[in-house]
Amino acid sequence: MFKLDHYQLDNRLNDISITIKAGENIALLGPSGGGKTSLLNALHQQCADSIAWCPQEHGLVNVLSSYHNMYMGQLEQHNALYNLANLIKPLAKPKQEISQLAEELGLTDQLWKSVGQLSGGQRQRVSIGRAFYRQQDTFLGDEPVSSLDPIQAQAILQKINQRHSTVIVALHNRKQAMENYTRIIGIKAGKLVFDSPTKELIKSKYQAGLLDSLYE
Numbered sequence: 001m002f003k004l005d006h007y008q009l010d011n012r013l014n015d016i017s018i019t020i021k022a023g024e025n026i027a028l029l030g031p032s033g034g035g036k037t038s039l040l041n042a043l044h045q046q047c048a049d050s051i052a053w054c055p056q057e058h059g060l061v062n063v064l065s066s067y068h069n070m071y072m073g074q075l076e077q078h079n080a081l082y083n084l085a086n087l088i089k090p091l092a093k094p095k096q097e098i099s100q101l102a103e104e105l106g107l108t109d110q111l112w113k114s115v116g117q118l119s120g121g122q123r124q125r126v127s128i129g130r131a132f133y134r135q136q137d138t139f140l141g142d143e144p145v146s147s148l149d150p151i152q153a154q155a156i157l158q159k160i161n162q163r164h165s166t167v168i169v170a171l172h173n174r175k176q177a178m179e180n181y182t183r184i185i186g187i188k189a190g191k192l193v194f195d196s197p198t199k200e201l202i203k204s205k206y207q208a209g210l211l212d213s214l215y216e
Contacts, residue, residue: 004039020168024167027180030193051139056170069130070129071132073134105159132163137166139164140168140169161180187214193213
């Protein structure tokens with residue numbers, strides 16, 4: 001599904017080779033600036049039209065409501081007239097679908113507020129809602145739960161995994177990675193440090209030490 005062969009990107013990624021098959025769920029771990037975002041961007045470019053994408057900076061339009069930002073997940077699936085009509089007065093079908101998403105994500109009270117009025121955690125959930133509304137099999141997320149408390153973060157990660165057959169997310173929290181993903185890729189200074197099944201990291205003291213080495 002995804003394949004990078006000795007991939008390099010300026011000084012951000014150096015000789016990265018990975019293969020990701022459909023159906024895998026993967027966490028990328030590593031320090032800030034280590035290359036996780038660059039790797040996700042490289043994967044996203046391979047098939048952007050068929051991916052639910054949740055970038056680190058959210059990519060929201062502050063003056064628009066949470067509803068309209070989430071609707072953007074399907075913007076390209078409709079013609080300009082349909083999109084304009086929905087902007088002026090939300091149409092029945094997307095209004096029902098997005099209202100259900102908002103309820104699921106705890107955003108019902110924020111649905112008609114401009115996202116510029118929302119907290120960081122609420123904005124993050126709007127971005128996730130937009131990705132969900134794309135209704136794609138594959139989810140790419142760059143720190144998709146970094147602004148949420150641990151309980152909310154765990155609930156959202158579970159929803160992401162339930163809704164998508166293939167999931168690749170960059171995380172800082174190694175506990176979240178180990179509990180929710182079956183394959184862990186470690187990146188530091190633009191290089192691939194390790195690529196391991198999660199169960200191997202759990203049972204091997206040597207492998208577990210690799211996690212510590214990412215942040216030293």
